[in-house]
Amino acid sequence: MARGNRPAQPPPEELPRVLLWRWRRNPLRRRSDLTQAWIALGLFLAVLATTPAVVLLVGDGAYRHFQQTARHEAGTRHDTTAVLVHDVPRHPEPGSDEAKGTLYPVTVRFTDPHGQPRTAKTDVEPGLHAGDTVRVWVSDEGKVTDPPLTPERVRSHTLGCALLAAVAVPLIGAACYGYVGRRLERRNLAEWDSAWARTAPRWTTFT
Numbered sequence: 001m002a003r004g005n006r007p008a009q010p011p012p013e014e015l016p017r018v019l020l021w022r023w024r025r026n027p028l029r030r031r032s033d034l035t036q037a038w039i040a041l042g043l044f045l046a047v048l049a050t051t052p053a054v055v056l057l058v059g060d061g062a063y064r065h066f067q068q069t070a071r072h073e074a075g076t077r078h079d080t081t082a083v084l085v086h087d088v089p090r091h092p093e094p095g096s097d098e099a100k101g102t103l104y105p106v107t108v109r110f111t112d113p114h115g116q117p118r119t120a121k122t123d124v125e126p127g128l129h130a131g132d133t134v135r136v137w138v139s140d141e142g143k144v145t146d147p148p149l150t151p152e153r154v155r156s157h158t159l160g161c162a163l164l165a166a167v168a169v170p171l172i173g174a175a176c177y178g179y180v181g182r183r184l185e186r187r188n189l190a191e192w193d194s195a196w197a198r199t200a201p202r203w204t205t206f207t
Contacts, residue, residue, distance in 0.1 A: 039180050047173040055165050062161035066154040073148035082108035082136045082144075084128055085119065091126040102126055108134065112142030120144040 085107040091098070103123035112118050122144045124134050139145045149157075 036181060036184055040177055043173045043177050047170050051166060051169045054169050055162050058165035059158055059162035063154065063158040066149060066157050070149035070151075070154055076140045077137050077145055077148050078113050078139075079135060079147075080110055080113075080138050081133050082110035082122065084108055084124070084130050084132045084134065087130050088124055088126055088128040094127065108136065108144075110136060110138065110144075112138055113140055114142070116142060118142050 088104050088106050091102055102125075104126055105121050106124050106128075107119055107121055108124075109117065109119050118138075120143065122134070122136050128134070136144050137147045
């Protein structure tokens, strides 16, 4: 006896239809589902439209800020010579890559911009001896400080702020959508409770 052909199976539902179920008419779709879909679309378009503008505004503001900071530091920080007061410890592996990147804090003696002798601690390479000289940056107050911002560091800091802005805008949009989704879910649960309170007595009344 010949075996009958198996009936054709319905094609699986496409993923986009599952993702966009709130846009399709069906008896189970609630008004809040459509509202949530419109909110999601509005937030998505808002993020697309505002992200480039926010990145440009933040980047421009950060660049101006760091440029002003660099100019201020260049005018208030001075490169001078300092003399080591003590020997610097030797690295356990002289000449290694680790030794080249290792710095040790040591006390140095220098003259501040006002001609006053000062002592302070700064980080220097290993293996130096007392009496050796190093270059340090000193503020107007006579404190050892970092060198002024270079153009490369200004660009790097500006790029970092712009990237943070580019990430922050979508995160804010996602947070807003999550907040709206929770509020709508709470409202749906309250409506279900009210509907069940009206329906339950008819289901549980004995006749």
